[in-house]
Amino acid sequence: MPPAKKATSTVYQLKITLSGARPPIWRRVQVASDITLGKLHKIIQRAMGWYECHMHEFDIFGEAYGEPMPEYDLDIRSERNVRLNQVVTGEKFKFSYIYDMGDGWDHKILVEKVLPADPEVRYPICIKGKRACPPEDCGGIWGYAEFLEAIQTPDHPEHESMLEWVDGEFDPEHFDLEETNQQLKGIR
Known part of the structure; x- marks a missing residue:
């Protein structure tokens, strides 16, 4: 029998805000701290209501993470093997997520809280949001x-x-x- 998957012990509460939207468009989600940036991309897509039709990237401390595309000669690190808790330093940490380079949907992400995981909750979970x-x-x-x-x-x-x-x-x-x-x- 395979070993049981270790439950995450820490959760990040993130506020994801679409830059420039007035009135603001945002989502508050709680995610396991050890997810990959690739999984965070999927969470943002579904929480915000996007359809994953375009390129994207995270900007963390000036480093770009996303899906490497050697044919475009972009300096971008793979998001698949980088865990959120490896690049996020804790509460009040801010970083960016850009979706659809043509339209330029820039999202600001703030780590509002670092919380102990609730064994009764299935993460990720959206706890609040505003606007379509x-x-x-x-x-x-x-x-x-x-x-x-x-x-x-x-x-x-x-x-x-x-x-x-x-x-x-x-x-x-x-x-x-x-x-x-x-x-x-x-x-x-």
Whole structure:
């Protein structure tokens, strides 16, 4: 019989905020401190509501972590074998996560707390959040502002096409904690 997997003893409470969004778009998640940056990428994607369609990278102390792509000659370390607790120094530590280099969705991540793991909780878990994630490929934070103006102004020339693009409706204030946690449960 294989040995039982050692339960994580420390949890990081992270606040993930989408830079430039006014009003703020953010998620508060708790994650095992020993996850890889690759797993953290998946957690951010699901917690925020992105679809993992684009390149990404973490910037920690000026070092870039992500999926190395030798064909582009980028100086980026693999996120697959670097654990969060190897690069995060503790509470109040800040770092960046950039998703979709074209649109430039920059996320600021703050380690709010370092907590003992609760054996009754399955990590990762989202404990709070505010507002909907912008639609993929809407052009970054500036494009998102233009998208919102178009869908909220019935006589805007792009009103109908933008609504059609998001299947008829989009509520920028909507955040569903239960759905977010359902998405996070799919991460192994």
